[in-house]
Amino acid sequence: xxxxxxxxxxxxxxxxxxxxxxxxxxxxxxxxxxxxxxxxxxxxxxxxxxxxxxxxxxxxxxxxxxxxxxxxxxxxxxxxxxxxxxxxxxxxxxxxxxxxxxxxxxxxxxxx
Amino acid sequence: xxxxxxxxxxxxxxxxxxxxxxxxxxxxxxxxxxxxxxxxxxxxxxxxxxxxxxxxxxxxxxxxxxxxxxxxxxxxxxxxxxxxxxxxxxxxxxxxxxxxxxxxxxxxxxxxx
Numbered sequence: 001x002x003x004x005x006x007x008x009x010x011x012x013x014x015x016x017x018x019x020x021x022x023x024x025x026x027x028x029x030x031x032x033x034x035x036x037x038x039x040x041x042x043x044x045x046x047x048x049x050x051x052x053x054x055x056x057x058x059x060x061x062x063x064x065x066x067x068x069x070x071x072x073x074x075x076x077x078x079x080x081x082x083x084x085x086x087x088x089x090x091x092x093x094x095x096x097x098x099x100x101x102x103x104x105x106x107x108x109x110x111x112x
Numbered sequence: 113x114x115x116x117x118x119x120x121x122x123x124x125x126x127x128x129x130x131x132x133x134x135x136x137x138x139x140x141x142x143x144x145x146x147x148x149x150x151x152x153x154x155x156x157x158x159x160x161x162x163x164x165x166x167x168x169x170x171x172x173x174x175x176x177x178x179x180x181x182x183x184x185x186x187x188x189x190x191x192x193x194x195x196x197x198x199x200x201x202x203x204x205x206x207x208x209x210x211x212x213x214x215x216x217x218x219x220x221x222x223x224x225x
Binding site: 033035040041042043044045048056058059090097098099100101103104105106 | 113118121143146148154155156157158161201206207212213214215217218
């Protein structure tokens with residue numbers, strides 16, 4: 001079955017370290033998204049990409065960067081991790097605007 | 113930008129009772145309203161969605177209603193079962209090339225057996 005995958009699934013890192021979270025999809029969707037989930041705060045959009053040449057900031061992009069290496073791959077980087085970036089991170093894809101988003105399994109990141 | 117408010121943040125019901133979760137949105141141009149269910153330790157998954165040209169949509173025990181004038185939409189679950197226990201998120205987006213979804217903060221539903 002076509003799917004959205006994320007690596008790693010869990011990561012513990014130290015303050016100041018650079019870390020990359022990777023997302024791959026076999027759904028053939030053009031649109032990809034990175035969200036952060038914190039308890040009681042829902043899903044907040046970090047960055048989104050509508051195709052390989054298109055990158056857009058979401059509502060909480062400070063401290064993060066992304067790379068869209070191919071239609072199927074969208075990576076999120078934390079240049080210098082800080083403890084308040086401890087959260088559950090989800091990648092998602094969609095066919096186009098106004099359609100269902102398909103989420104990856106999530107990456108639980110802890111910054112100590 | 114779009115702002116979506118979701119209430120209540122937690123909801124506890126007895127098995128067999130109904131549950132209602134409400135969301136309001138601010139952007140009158142939003143026209144796609146999905147609901148996602150996230151079970152503990154799992155990824156969010158779509159359970160039902162509605163578009164602005166429809167006032168109500170049902171799928172077995174789940175229904176969604178939309179009031180465009182008031183800019184609010186609601187999820188209704190009837191005959192709740194323990195497996196309905198999860199976090200539910202509403203979202204709103206425009207059906208345009210620039211459209212992206214804005215999510216509510218989520219409702220934790222607990223169905224007590």
